[in-house]
Amino acid sequence: MPERPAPGPSPGRIVGLYALAVMEREGPLYGYQLAERIAQRTDGSWRPGAGTIYPALESLRARRLARPNVRGRQRVYRITREGRAFLARVRRGIAWRSRGGPDIGPLWSEIAGHEDPGAFLLGRLQHQLDGVTRFLAREAAAGHLRREFRRQLRTELRLAEARTSPPVRRATRPIRRTSRRRP
Numbered sequence: 001m002p003e004r005p006a007p008g009p010s011p012g013r014i015v016g017l018y019a020l021a022v023m024e025r026e027g028p029l030y031g032y033q034l035a036e037r038i039a040q041r042t043d044g045s046w047r048p049g050a051g052t053i054y055p056a057l058e059s060l061r062a063r064r065l066a067r068p069n070v071r072g073r074q075r076v077y078r079i080t081r082e083g084r085a086f087l088a089r090v091r092r093g094i095a096w097r098s099r100g101g102p103d104i105g106p107l108w109s110e111i112a113g114h115e116d117p118g119a120f121l122l123g124r125l126q127h128q129l130d131g132v133t134r135f136l137a138r139e140a141a142a143g144h145l146r147r148e149f150r151r152q153l154r155t156e157l158r159l160a161e162a163r164t165s166p167p168v169r170r171a172t173r174p175i176r177r178t179s180r181r182r183p
Contacts (some may be wrong), residue, residue, distance in 0.1 A: 015048055015056040020087045023079035030074045043134050
C-alpha cells in the first residue's frame, strides 16, 4: 500500500492561492509561467508539474476566482473581483494566525512521532531562517534588509528569553539606619 502524503494544505491549494496573489500583483499569467515562478521562488526546490498547475487553475476558474482568456495555444488567467475578495479573506486569516493564534507545532511534533517537541520546533525555526537567508541573498538591497532582520531577530530573541526565563532576583542592600543626633 503506498504511503499517504503528510497532512496539511494540498499542493494544488497552495498553487491556487499563489496564482491569485501573483495575478493580483502582476496581472494575467499562464500555467507554465506560474510553474516557473514557483520554482524561482522556492530556489528550485519545488517545480510543480502540469498535474498540479492546471487542475489548480481550473479550480480557480470553476470557483470564479480567475477567468481564462485564450491567446493562441495559451490560456491566460486573470484574477476576478471574487478572486480578490477571496484572497483578502485568506490574508485576514493568515494575519490573525500570525498575531498570536494558537501554535499547533507541538501537536504536529507528536503526530510526526518526535519525542522532543523542542527539537521539532527548533527544526522549524531553522527551516524558516534558511528561507529568510535565501530571500536576503536574492534581494538587491540585501545589506539593508540583512541588518534590519538581524536587529529584529535579536529583539525577538530577547523578548522570548524574557518571557520564558524565571525572574531574576536582585540582591538588595540592607537599609542602613543612621542615628540622627538631635541638637
